[in-house]
Amino acid sequence: MQKILNVALAKRSYPITIGENLLSGFQHFKLQAGQRVLIATNETIAPLYLQTLIDMLEKHGVKTDSVVVPDGEKYKTIETWNSILTTLLANNHTRSSILIALGGGVIGDVAGFAASAYQRGIKFIQVPTTLLSQVDSSVGGKTAINHPLGKNMIGAFYQPQSVVIDLSCLKTLPQRELSAGLAEVIKYGIILDTKFFDWLEEHINDLLNLDVNALSYCIYHCCELKAQVVAADETEQNMRAILNLGHTYGHAIEAELGYGNWLHGEAVSVGMLMAAQTAKLLGKLDQTDIERIKNLLIRAKLPVNRPKKMSIESYLPHMLRDKKVLSGQLRLVVPTKIGHVEVMDGIDKSIVLESIANV
Amino acid sequence: MQKILNVALAKRSYPITIGENLLSGFQHFKLQAGQRVLIATNETIAPLYLQTLIDMLEKHGVKTDSVVVPDGEKYKTIETWNSILTTLLANNHTRSSILIALGGGVIGDVAGFAASAYQRGIKFIQVPTTLLSQVDSSVGGKTAINHPLGKNMIGAFYQPQSVVIDLSCLKTLPQRELSAGLAEVIKYGIILDTKFFDWLEEHINDLLNLDVNALSYCIYHCCELKAQVVAADETEQNMRAILNLGHTYGHAIEAELGYGNWLHGEAVSVGMLMAAQTAKLLGKLDQTDIERIKNLLIRAKLPVNRPKKMSIESYLPHMLRDKKVLSGQLRLVVPTKIGHVEVMDGIDKSIVLESIANV
Incomplete structure (x- = not known):
């Protein structure tokens, strides 16, 4: 097939x-x-x-x-x-x-x-x-x-x-890298597709067990979703930014701890939860949605707590050096419900620090 | 102005x-x-x-x-x-x-x-x-x-x-580099524009004396001619090849003698005369046109004789390594009259050697 x-x-x-x-x-x-x-x-x-x-x-x-x-x-x-x-x-x-x-x-x-x-x-x-x-x-x-x-x-x-x-x-593929890949898969559900998130809740074990039908559907659908986003914005001027959910927080973890210590997908997993906390603190996301996201990440065998040896303050310098930062303004993608995100500019640093502390 | x-x-x-x-x-x-x-x-x-x-x-x-x-x-x-x-x-x-x-x-x-x-x-x-x-x-x-x-x-x-x-x-700009630039200028006349070649015969001294009106017209016109060629063939699949008149022979001189010893334009000057000889040997170009080209190059203070310390045989390996070579076939741009060139494939090596020897 x-x-x-x-x-x-x-x-x-x-x-x-x-x-x-x-x-x-x-x-x-x-x-x-x-x-x-x-x-x-x-x-x-x-x-x-x-x-x-x-x-x-x-x-x-x-x-x-x-x-x-x-x-x-x-x-x-x-x-x-x-x-x-x-x-x-x-x-x-x-x-x-x-x-x-x-x-x-x-x-x-x-x-x-x-x-x-x-x-x-x-x-x-x-x-x-x-x-x-x-x-x-x-x-x-x-x-x-x-x-x-x-x-x-x-x-x-x-x-x-x-x-x-x-x-x-x-x-x-080592199990840990399979899980890291699932972080990006789950990301597509959160940013664009509630039904796909529902499907993932139902089939996450099939994916971990390398069920061919589940994998095939899942990869096809993620590529399809990404193709829609990219076709609308090939050179990353605008809409393509939504693909970076969890990546600005995640990059900070990767850069601070050294690339390879935390896999990219693992950092994105924790980064998405931080972005969810940001959305919650701004009054844009329910706790029940946060719980659903967190549970799915746990079931995918991904980390859901920030690395303890990294201080909360150490995230900011990395986040401000991100390619998507425009003239010193922090720009973050945050989920407003499962299947939808917003790109937000000029988020207060205290909100960012609290988001990190909460994960 | x-x-x-x-x-x-x-x-x-x-x-x-x-x-x-x-x-x-x-x-x-x-x-x-x-x-x-x-x-x-x-x-x-x-x-x-x-x-x-x-x-x-x-x-x-x-x-x-x-x-x-x-x-x-x-x-x-x-x-x-x-x-x-x-x-x-x-x-x-x-x-x-x-x-x-x-x-x-x-x-x-x-x-x-x-x-x-x-x-x-x-x-x-x-x-x-x-x-x-x-x-x-x-x-x-x-x-x-x-x-x-x-x-x-x-x-x-x-x-x-x-x-x-x-x-x-x-x-x-040193005089020698000015002349080297004129080699490419003269090239445009030979490949595409008889009238421009006539104009160059009339104004070559003005250009050497940095007359602003002559320079301005000349540079504008060369850019215009090149833009027409490039617009028709942005990624060099086909027509753009005509811009390489004299460059396959010239590359061999540059590569053999070491880049910088002969300036690019100087090598192109001699290379264009070799390409003209190739055309003549194939019965496609008159001796009078060759003389006009040679005289204009001389007046532009460009070399018109091949470097004596380089053997005729030493050109071929370099020419066969050119980016435009397709599966070992020699492809050359040759003038068929002033203002017109043809791209020719599969030229016999003996013709190439005789062309070099004649310059």
């Missing part, structure tokens, strides 16, 4: 194919015999899936090279990006070559930015292997690398020609 | 303003009081024009930082690009900041690519200070850096919000 979602954007559209054992199938990659590809992957994913993908592509007449980079957010650097570009050049890849990103969000981001820059742009294909990257990075065309002075500060808006989501890859 | 050319491209259009003392005027920059800019320039241009530009911008309420990088093609690197990005971050520039490139083609290319990548794209303004960059880099949106394995291999197609061509900057 395969689901296909067509993402329609200004200049072109591309398909997201969702199903089992897709690494062993050819047509959803939208490649042709005689083409050349470079597969970029990491040291964790390479031993699990790289050979399967190479064998399948070579069998269909696609000439395949690969580059394996270290795994983890701390390697989302100019050096890793440059190593992909160097591999492309060293193997004489031309403008008609295609770059395949096989891995999680880091690989997708770095390889996507390499594809955007190589000879001013070659085609690329996303093969996201974590739940987080499947629901988050497949849609939107955001690619980036980190700079010592800021996360995701260097990059491009660049769309793939195809996204291949192989559900079978989730079997090797 | 100012001339304004509006360049209309798919998503947006921008003005090229051509005139004297434009660094002392504000409105053609399309900036507003309260905005922040970073000026990227090089060690040669900074002492000549940086303070003038800063003073004018600050006077109009624009907050200005600057970054000065080393001068020359060999600094068109990832490191220089990163140093511009680091300056943007270190000074807390946001998505609404504007990057100004003040200098020749190298600065325009590196800063343009930095603007395209900073926070996935900020606005930028080109202030080209050499004749070559004024006629060549102002239009087309090509930005790039070099990689040890290839020139211009990493970059983006990214359009400026405004181009400011201050003719007064040409007063400090």
Whole structure:
């Protein structure tokens, strides 16, 4: 069983194919015999899936090279990006070559930015292997690398020609990372879709147990919701901001404790509860909705309390350095009920501090 | 006296303003009081024009930082690009900041690519200070850096919000670089415009003497011609190739002798004569047209004989490594009369070698 979602954007559209054992199938990659590809992957994913993908592509007449980079957010650097570009050049890849990103969000981001820059742009294909990257990075065309002075500060808006989501890859994903992906899934329910939130309350255990039908529906629906938001606002001027629910608080946790100690999804989980507290303090959200959100996060095995070793005051400097801050004004996305959010400017710092303290 | 050319491209259009003392005027920059800019320039241009530009911008309420990088093609690197990005971050520039490139083609290319990548794209303004960059880099949106394995291999197609061509900057340009710029000017006559070639034969001395009216007309017209070509083919799939007249042969000279020993325009001058020889050997160009081209290049103080220390055979490997080579087939732009070129595929190597030998 395969689901296909067509993402329609200004200049072109591309398909997201969702199903089992897709690494062993050819047509959803939208490649042709005689083409050349470079597969970029990491040291964790390479031993699990790289050979399967190479064998399948070579069998269909696609000439395949690969580059394996270290795994983890701390390697989302100019050096890793440059190593992909160097591999492309060293193997004489031309403008008609295609770059395949096989891995999680880091690989997708770095390889996507390499594809955007190589000879001013070659085609690329996303093969996201974590739940987080499947629901988050497949849609939107955001690619980036980190700079010592800021996360995701260097990059491009660049769309793939195809996204291949192989559900079978989730079997090797650590439980903690599966839960981190569910934080972004739950986010879509809170910001946009009450019924989807209801569905998640009913099926959260199916997702944790990797039930294929539940996963397939869930990922398809999240990509669909994100595609609607992105189509309305491709370069993040406005509406796209709602996707950042929990991210401004969450970024502070990640930055203060060091990326990787708390997974992105874990920080978003706690960040969403802080944003919910902000909404409550502003008289915009009921306690019953907060309880529903918190319970679903708990059932998804996500943290719901702030890290105790981090002081309440230490959040603010990070939050004020956020890319979405406009001239020193704090801008936050807050839920006003399950399935709806508002973007609020100029929130008082005392409210922010109290929101943090309450979680 | 100012001339304004509006360049209309798919998503947006921008003005090229051509005139004297434009660094002392504000409105053609399309900036507003309260905005922040970073000026990227090089060690040669900074002492000549940086303070003038800063003073004018600050006077109009624009907050200005600057970054000065080393001068020359060999600094068109990832490191220089990163140093511009680091300056943007270190000074807390946001998505609404504007990057100004003040200098020749190298600065325009590196800063343009930095603007395209900073926070996935900020606005930028080109202030080209050499004749070559004024006629060549102002239009087309090509930005790039070099990689040890290839020139211009990493970059983006990214359009400026405004181009400011201050003719007064040409007063400090070395004569040799002025002539190198004229090579690209003469190229436009050969590929697209017989009448413009006639005009150049009449006014080449005026241009060498920096006559403002002649320069203004000439630069405006070259930008106009290039804009027509680029508008028809923004991402270089097809027609844009005609702009590469003389560049495939010329690249070989630059690459073999080391970038900077022969200026780009000097290599293009000799390269155009080699392409003319190719056309003649294929029975497509008269000797009288070759003589006219050669005489104009001589009067522009450009080289018209190949570098003697470079063997005829040494051109081929470089020519086959060109970005425009498709699967090992040599593709050359050749003039068929003054004002017209053809793109030819699969030219026999013996013809290429004889073309080189004849120049």
